[in-house]
Amino acid sequence: MADECPKCPEAGAPRWLATFADLMSLLMCFFVLLLSFATMDANKFKKMSESMMNAFGVQRDIPADDVPMGTSIIAQHFSPAQTEPTLLPDVKQSTNQKDTQLDVSAKDMEVLKKQIMEEKLKEIEEQAEQIRKTLQEEINAGLVTVTTEGLKIIIRINEKGSFPSGSAVLKAGFEPVMDKITESVNHSVGEVAVAGHTDDVPISTDWYRSNWELSAARSVTVAHYMLNNKNTDPKRIVIEGYADTRPLVPNDSDKNRAKNRRVEIIIEQDDPTVDLDDSATVIQSDALADKLN
Template identity: 60%
Template sequence: MADDCPKCEKGPAPWLATFADLMSLLMCFFVLLLSFAEIDAIRFKKMAESMRDAFGVQREIPAPEIVMGTSVIKQEFSPSTIPEPSLIDEVRQQTTDIQKQNLDVPDAVADAVVEAAREKVLMEVEQQAEEIRQALRLEIEENLVSVETEQTKIIIRINEKGSFPSGSAELNDDFYGVMVRISEAVARTPGKVVVAGHTDDVPISNSRFRSNWELSSARAVTVVHALLDDPEVDPKRIAVEGHADSQPLVPNDSVENRAINRRVELIIQRGSDLDNGHLLDLGLPQG
């Protein structure tokens, strides 16, 4: 029976080759895990370029900056400590901080720029008001109109004297020449125009006007129609308001004071320029 048993071949057992392959594969696997634990940006980029050339990749993708990361293989390995960032990461972080400091505008600087823009607008408003005063010099001397400034507003005030008959919203015929000059001045001056009518505190009630509110609004509308006779005046700039006796200039305690309060005001508002255009001219973002 012993002669029938096949003889074993001399040498190592066949399963050792498979076991050795398994050990080799496990070692390669753990080496790869170790190598991918950190990424060196410079080495990774060089490796990627080598792989591209080796496999004949023809498509070029521009990469002006080094890829972010910390290493595919670190020269000094310490499993017990957290890897320190590479020099490239530190330089990138410091550069970012410096850029942020340069881009941040301190509140004091922004306030100073806005104040400079405001001063510029105020100077323009005063200059334009002076030009309107020169154009209406005769009317101002006769106390038919007055021109004032209030912050970024130019106020052309039409007094009732010479403009409207008492209790009426129809302009006097000889006042239309004054309105032509006012229209020319408004057309030359940029900004929104609010035409506001005002009365004294003496109530009115007749077949046409039920109250001073209607009278003040009707007078403002009459002035607007006179303004729009000039084709240079854009209707989109115009707004109408009627205030009755709610906004007196002086107390309604005498005949003279009531005459002062009866008026129509053309308010040219330049505040929107300060919020938009002038800030853009100075290179500052809005909002």
């Protein structure tokens, strides 16, 4: 028998392979025993498979017929106690307001507006009467007239004694009348419009190309005189020129044409019923906001 070569491997399988095979056999027996002892939960298996399918497969919508409900621990371990009536009376607060409208009918609102307007018109008439007393001499002389028209006080300066024919320069001696008018206007309240008017006779001179320029120039002259008084507020003054578009009487005679040639100082006050409507709107808006909140 020949001597074995020390460098050649031993014949057959290596010795560690027998130990590895024994270990694998023991592990297989262990998992077989685990599988035999385990019980299969079909619901959990189904959910796990669906989860795996959604994660690695094609996702699809799964309808949910019922909302998942939690389990109450208190309901399982405790029973509700019987309630007893309390000795204290129940106090509940309630309101009858069911809408956002004011508890004021349209008829009552109209009556209220009428009362406020009557008081305002009475106040304006009293102011106009005070101006008439101040300008009594000029009114008697036919230089000035004072009338009221709704919320307006109209101080009408007639052409007689104020302006020469076809001119926008005040006549000499008319300054005291303008001083009285200016003081009366400064003691009043409201916007002041200075409006010039002419008759229907056309005019074309080097100074004035038409009745429009003449009426506007006379308005500017009166306004400038009033603004020379330091107590006159320029923010109240508005200048207007109407030419022959707004006659007082028909231009069918010299007397009527003389009446239409005039400058009007119109003191107009605000409508007091507008504030009443605005207040009602604000209250209704606040009530609506409270209801929405």
